[in-house]
Each structure stands twice: as C-alpha cells, then as structure tokens.
Amino acid sequence: MTLEYQDDSLTLHTDAYQLSMMQTYFMKNIHERKAVYELFFRKLPFKNGYAVFAGLERAVNYLKDLTFSKTDISYLRDTGQFDEAFLDYLTTWRFKGTIRAPREGEVIFNNEPIVQVEGTVFDAQLIETALLNIVNYQTLIATKAARMRYVVGNQTLLEFGTRRAQELDAAIWGTRAAYIGGFDATSNVRAGKIFNIPISGTHAHALVQIYRNDYEAFKAYAQTHHNVVFLVDTYDTLRSGVPAAIRVAKEMGDQINFIGVRIDSGDLAYISKGVRKMLDAAGFPDAKIVASNDLDETTITSLKMQDAKIDTWGIGTKLITAYDQPALGGVYKVVSVENETGEMVDTIKISGSAEKISNPGKKQVWRITRNKDGKSEGDYVALWDEDPRAVKGGLVMFHPVNTYVSKRVTDYKARPLLQDIFLDGKLVYDLPALEEIKAYAAEQIDALWLEYRRNLNPQEYPVDLSSKAWNHKMNLIRNVRNYVNEVGIEIDEHQGDYHA
Numbered sequence: 001m002t003l004e005y006q007d008d009s010l011t012l013h014t015d016a017y018q019l020s021m022m023q024t025y026f027m028k029n030i031h032e033r034k035a036v037y038e039l040f041f042r043k044l045p046f047k048n049g050y051a052v053f054a055g056l057e058r059a060v061n062y063l064k065d066l067t068f069s070k071t072d073i074s075y076l077r078d079t080g081q082f083d084e085a086f087l088d089y090l091t092t093w094r095f096k097g098t099i100r101a102p103r104e105g106e107v108i109f110n111n112e113p114i115v116q117v118e119g120t121v122f123d124a125q126l127i128e129t130a131l132l133n134i135v136n137y138q139t140l141i142a143t144k145a146a147r148m149r150y151v152v153g154n155q156t157l158l159e160f161g162t163r164r165a166q167e168l169d170a171a172i173w174g175t176r177a178a179y180i181g182g183f184d185a186t187s188n189v190r191a192g193k194i195f196n197i198p199i200s201g202t203h204a205h206a207l208v209q210i211y212r213n214d215y216e217a218f219k220a221y222a223q224t225h226h227n228v229v230f231l232v233d234t235y236d237t238l239r240s241g242v243p244a245a246i247r248v249a250k251e252m253g254d255q256i257n258f259i260g261v262r263i264d265s266g267d268l269a270y271i272s273k274g275v276r277k278m279l280d281a282a283g284f285p286d287a288k289i290v291a292s293n294d295l296d297e298t299t300i301t302s303l304k305m306q307d308a309k310i311d312t313w314g315i316g317t318k319l320i321t322a323y324d325q326p327a328l329g330g331v332y333k334v335v336s337v338e339n340e341t342g343e344m345v346d347t348i349k350i351s352g353s354a355e356k357i358s359n360p361g362k363k364q365v366w367r368i369t370r371n372k373d374g375k376s377e378g379d380y381v382a383l384w385d386e387d388p389r390a391v392k393g394g395l396v397m398f399h400p401v402n403t404y405v406s407k408r409v410t411d412y413k414a415r416p417l418l419q420d421i422f423l424d425g426k427l428v429y430d431l432p433a434l435e436e437i438k439a440y441a442a443e444q445i446d447a448l449w450l451e452y453r454r455n456l457n458p459q460e461y462p463v464d465l466s467s468k469a470w471n472h473k474m475n476l477i478r479n480v481r482n483y484v485n486e487v488g489i490e491i492d493e494h495q496g497d498y499h500a
C-alpha cells in the first residue's frame with residue numbers, strides 16, 4: 001500500500017482540537033498572545049513515593065525544527081476543515097516558545113510543574129499532545145524500572161519487553177526509560193544501536209526444540225559462541241536441562257565462558273534452589289541463574305523472601321507495558337495568559353475537588369535539601385519572582401491542600417528544577433549522555449529518605465506551595481466565584497453541593 005501523504009513529519013502528532021483552537025486564535029488575531037502552560041500529574045504512578053523524569057531527549061528531538069511539511073498542509077487542506085489563510089500561516093510557522101524542564105533522571109513528584117511552556121497560545125497549544133504523550137509514557141516506565149531496581153539491590157536487571165510493548169516506538173523509548181530507571185541492559189538490539197545501551201540475552205526454547213535435545217542444542221550453541229547462558233526449562237529443568245548444560249560446560253572447558261543458565265517457567269524459587277545445588281556440585285559455583293516469566297517487583301520480592309537462588313532478572317511484559325498502571329495521568333494546563341492590553345494575567349481552572357483546582361501563575365519548583373547531609377526536605381513550588389534562597393529565618397513549608405500542616409526549614413539549600421531547554425525557539429540545552437542521566441537518576445533516588453523510596457505505602461513527600469502562590473490561588477478562586485455569581489444563572493440545585 002502506498003500512502004497518499006508521506007509520513008514525513010511529527011508536527012501533526014497532535015489532537016485535532018489543538019488545530020481547531022489554533023485556527024480560532026489565528027482568525028481572531030490573538031494567536032500571538034503570550035501564555036504559560038505547565039505540565040504536571042496529580043497522582044504518582046504505582047502508588048510510588050516518587051517518579052523518575054524521562055522523555056526530555058525525545059521532546060527536544062520533536063521540538064527542534066518543528067515545521068508543517070508540504071504533505072501536512074496538503075492533508076489539512078484536504079480535510080476541508082481549515083481556512084486557507086490559516087493553512088498559509090502554517091507553511092511559514094516555526095516554534096518560537098520557551099521550554100523549561102528538569103534534567104532527565106530527576107526525581108519528580110505530583111502537583112509540581114515538570115515541563116513549562118512559555119510562548120504564544122498558538123505554539124503552546126500545538127505541542128501539548130506530543131509532550132504529554134512522550135513524558136507520560138517515558139516517566140511511567142522509568143519509574144516502574146526504579147521500583148524493580150529497588151527490590152533487586154545490586155543484581156542484574158535485563159529488559160526483555162520488546163515483543164510485548166505497545167508497538168515499535170514504545171519498545172525503543174521504553175527501553176531507554178527503563179535504562180534510566182535502573183536496568184542494566186536490553187535484549188533490543190536497535191535500542192543498543194541507537195542509544196548505546198548494553199545488549200544482552202540468552203537463547204529461546206526454539207533452539208532446543210530445533211535440535212529436539214537439550215545437550216545437542218547447548219553444544220551447538222557453545223561451539224558458535226563464547227559467552228553462553230543455556231535455557232534449561234524446555235523439557236525438564238532438573239532432569240534434562242541442567243545436566244545437559246553442565247555436560248557441555250565441562251566438555252567445552254575454557255573454550256567458552258559459561259555464564260550460567262536461564263529458567264523461564266515453573267516454581268522459580270524451588271527450581272532455582274535445585275539448579276544452584278546442581279551447578280555448585282558440578283564445580284560451577286560462579287555460574288549465574290537467570291530467571292524470567294512474567295516477573296515484576298512484587299514477584300521478585302516474593303522470590304527473594306523464599307530465598308530463590310536467582311542472580312539475574314529478565315523482565316519484559318510487566319515493565320514495558322507498565323502492566324499494573326498502564327498510563328501516567330500527566331496534564332497540561334494554562335496558568336497565565338496575556339490580556340488585550342498586553343498584561344500577563346494568571347488563570348485558574350476550578351473544580352469541586354481540591355486536588356483538581358489548578359495552581360495559577362508561572363512557577364518554579366525548588367528542591368529543598370538539608371545542608372548537613374543533602375537529604376530532601378521537600379519541594380517548594382513558588383511563583384516565578386520568588387527566590388527561596390533569599391528567605392531569612394527559615395522557609396515555612398505547608399501542605400497545599402491540608403494547609404494546617406506546616407514546617408519551618410532552616411540551614412537548607414534550594415535548587416531550581418526547571419531549567420531552560422529552549423529560549424524563544426532556540427535550543428539552549430546540551431543533552432547529557434545517557435550514562436550520565438542514568439547515574440544522575442540513581443544518585444537522586446539515593447538522596448531521598450528511605451521512607452519515600454520504599455515500594456509499599458511510602459510516606460508522602462512534601463510538595464508545598466509558597467505562601468505567596470497559595471494566597472494568589474485563593475484570590476483567583478474568589479475572583480472566579482464573584483464572576484460566576486455575576487454572570488451565572490440560578491439553577492435549582494441540590495442544597496448539599498459545595499463549590500470552590
């Protein structure tokens with residue numbers, strides 16, 4: 001099949017409603033109005049205590065040189081839904097916005113801006129969908145990977161998920177995110193090529209089935225490879241698989257590097273103990289046992305409690321699809337917009353539930369750490385013109401919803417998380433090497449108190465609004481209430497309803 005329109009750009013990787021709004025802005029001549037949008041999520045994924053920010057590199061690749069290709073314009077024209085003057089404007093349009101974000105690998109939390117877009121309403125609207133698409137998925141997978149890293153300690157984690165991933169892009173960028181979150185290597189060779197992630201793997205049951213015999217298969221494999229891991233569960237792990245692996249390892253001696261065996265079915269605790277005994281008794285105490293089969297952080301924890309003799313974990317489906325929570329609910333909200341007279345006016349979205357009321361105004365996130373040991377005290381979300389480094393007598397941090405909960409922090413460092421990535425459309429950020437990002441993530445996770453790091457029921461990390469940001473929010477809520485009273489019609493409503 002030949003495509004009618006060449007798929008030669010990512011610019012239309014957006015929801016139709018963005019283009020519909022852009023056309024309105026354009027035709028009403030407000031498309032150059034400035035606005036600030038912020039991307040954040042309201043709930044941490046997997047009930048984890050933190051998330052690992054990933055997706056910046058892909059977002060940068062997407063944003064730089066973002067233009068409407070000829071086929072993009074032809075396609076839009078052929079839909080019959082867009083005005084010719086608008087299409088004409090798109091042909092010369094270039095992204096001119098400012099983007100701020102944390103470094104990839106940064107530990108991030110709910111209810112704080114993690115990407116800030118400042119520019120025209122036109123530009124900011126177009127990129128919403130792709131930014132959410134990228135950051136939601138990659139952050140989700142990096143966080144899932146970090147949970148797995150948490151339970152395995154220093155043991156090796158291999159990413160095996162490509163066959164189960166939600167198509168090609170998810171496999172590739174999910175693998176990269178998993179690497180950032182703590183995986184050591186991947187079975188995806190293309191991810192290895194693109195990102196220089198170490199590739200690793202064993203062999204499949206097919207090899208044994210083709211030879212119809214464990215020994216023959218292992219022997220052939222050993223004669224054609226130096227580093228070998230034999231998959232021993234095709235017929236019977238303890239009776240035929242492991243004995244065949246040991247026989248080949250002995251016969252081949254120094255001609256091969258017998259790394260170990262993989263088991264992929266059955267009771268992994270029970271079987272791994274049997275395998276360990278056999279390998280030790282045969283004089284291979286250093287041979288490793290790799291396990292796979294629908295593993296995740298919960299099964300791994302259980303296997304460890306059962307004293308399973310597993311050294312290396314091969315993990316696919318449950319990592320790459322974020323099986324127990326397949327989406328991160330990141331959202332993108334306008335927080336400030338230029339009015340008719342050129343002034344920036346902060347804006348709020350009201351909701352019946354406190355968590356869903358947006359935090360108005362352009363903000364910075366400050367990570368507050370103790371001077372004495374570098375441990376995190378919390379994040380301080382402040383309006384752009386505030387600087388918590390300059391506060392005398394300590395910083396008062398209070399819970400943004402339960403405002404009666406507060407603490408005073410003294411002798412601290414405040415580090416701004418949102419850094420300039422693009423300024424007025426120009427890339428000003430040097431993307432760090434992947435190894436650096438990975439090491440940074442490990443370091444930042446390590447800097448968290450254990451109470452926030454544990455997988456099960458972690459403590460809630462404090463993400464606090466500055467007093468100024470909080471008061472500002474309350475004022476805007478009051479303004480909206482006045483507005484609704486002024487323009488709102490009377491409705492016969494249930495008396496028990498509350499309003500913000």
Ligand SMILES: Nc1ncnc2c1ncn2[C@@H]1O[C@H](COP(=O)(O)OP(=O)(O)OP(=O)(O)O)[C@@H](O)[C@H]1O
Binds near residue numbers: 264265302
């Ligand atoms: N000792 C164990 N404790 C807890 N979970 C385990 C244990 N052993 C295996 N599992 C997990 O239980 C799930 C099902 O394992 P099961 O024994 O049914 O595999 P299997 O169905 O025999 O394998 P396959 O169908 O691939 O041949 C998998 O997620 C596996 O990782």
Ligand SMILES: O=P(O)(O)OC[C@H]1O[C@H](OP(=O)(O)OP(=O)(O)O)[C@H](O)[C@@H]1O
Binds near residue numbers: 160161164204295314
């Ligand atoms: O279980 P996962 O975490 O997704 O890890 C990847 C799985 O992929 C392979 O299985 P394969 O596709 O050959 O099928 P299988 O599940 O029947 O073993 C491998 O043997 C693992 O079991």
Ligand SMILES: O=C(O)c1cccnc1
Binds near residue numbers: 314
């Ligand atoms: O190398 C392996 O063992 C492997 C690779 C992909 C999926 N399952 C296993």
